[in-house]
Amino acid sequence: MxxxxxxxxxxxxxxxxxxxxxxxxxxxxxxxxxxxxxxxxxxxxxxxxxxxxxxxxxxxxxxxxxxxxxxxxxxxxxxxxxxxxxxxxxxxxxxxxxxxxxxxxxxxxxxxxxxxxxxxxxxxxxxxxxxxxxxRLPEYHTSGSLIKRIRQSKDIEKAGAIGTFTGIVRAVTGGTRTEFLEFEEYAGIAKQKMDRICSELKEKEGIVDILMHHRTGIIPKGGDIVYIVVAAGHRDELFPVLREAIERLKAEVPIWKKEHTLEGEWWVHGV
The missing domain is CATH 3.40.50.300 (P-loop containing nucleotide triphosphate hydrolases)
Known part of the structure; x- marks a missing residue:
């Protein structure tokens, strides 16, 4: 949206x-x-x-x-x-x-x-x-909006399952309490990378469609960061691709994370 x-x-x-x-x-x-x-x-x-x-x-x-x-x-x-x-x-x-x-x-x-x-x-x-x-404005999505969009895919009749992944801001990591995270992306490149990942994963056996969206800006503790939605013919085909999608997003998409905690703030590599 x-x-x-x-x-x-x-x-x-x-x-x-x-x-x-x-x-x-x-x-x-x-x-x-x-x-x-x-x-x-x-x-x-x-x-x-x-x-x-x-x-x-x-x-x-x-x-x-x-x-x-x-x-x-x-x-x-x-x-x-x-x-x-x-x-x-x-x-x-x-x-x-x-x-x-x-x-x-x-x-x-x-x-x-x-x-x-x-x-x-x-x-x-x-x-x-x-x-x-x-x-020309960037998109705003929720998990629900991506599910609704993937249900409109032209091949959705071939799907027997829809799986989702939602990454949220973890409030407590060990002894550190996070108040909010701040995400920045390299203008335009992040979406291109995510689109490429989706296109490549869609070629896997049984995958009907895949969508992903990463929010930027300030996200409070407990807030949603990233959504991935996969439609597949069977659940055995779905779950490996869902996992691969989030691992590739973390490794390949140029998005930087700054952590704001009660102890201070710092940039984190490998979001």
Whole structure:
């Protein structure tokens, strides 16, 4: 999923620009959106879903013939992005969350991290230029989004099993406690290497398809680092390839890891 954020002050035209971007990206795939509502509550007091939540339900889902609405607790931008990715979206358009590190289009004189385009007015937007920009952005994936994508493989009918590997940030190693890890990649090369590994492993007997994704940036303890998904005709063909995939990723893909612990920080070779 490729993600772009639209940020600006109130009445700057954010929503109108989001609408135009969504309409343009629909030509290339499925589009999901996320809107920062600050302190608003959508679960209206007195409704049945509100009563379910008041009783202690951690997740409440309201279902109509045309809509499914999920109410849950302790949410943030990452949980919203994961929901969109798990739903199989090809694009995510975010309105607001100006403090995030997402690539963003800034309206007016807004100052924010990672501005990739600035517009004095939303009406000045060249939607074709924005579309080209979004199509060049890196992918955001979850384990669920890769599974959904591999289920859409043209030869999936030959598969009898799907196996996954998820690498996470280990909080405790011996006597050392890790707070977070920081990953950097050599621009563009890491994906090329992973694509080559997948292509070569796909040639093995019984392998229907294989996908992998490595996250970069700061990942907190317990957070997901890397996903590998393999579809194969039989489990005996699947597990050796799943293991080989992660070992080759660690050995061949140029991604560097910096460990941040309570004792200090240092770069680690051989992620």
């Amino acid at each position: 490729k993600i772009i954020s639209v940020a600006g002050y109130k009445k700057s035209g954010k929503t109108g620009l989001v609408e135009r971007i969504v309409e343009a990206l629909k030509r290339y795939g499925q589009v999901g959106t996320a809107k920062h509502l600050h302190e608003h509550s959508l679960n209206i007091r007195g409704t049945d879903t509100w009563k379910h939540a008041r009783a202690g339900a951690d997740v409440v889902i309201g279902v109509t013939p045309d809509e499914l609405v999920k109410f849950s607790r302790n949410n943030n931008l990452i949980s919203a992005l994961d929901e969109l990715a798990d739903a199989g979206m090809d694009f995510g358009v975010v309105e607001g969350f100006k403090e995030s590190t997402l690539p963003k289009i800034a309206l007016g004189n807004l100052e924010a991290p990672n501005i990739v385009m600035r517009l004095d007015r939303s009406e000045d937007a060249d939607i074709d230029e924005i579309t080209d920009l979004v199509l």
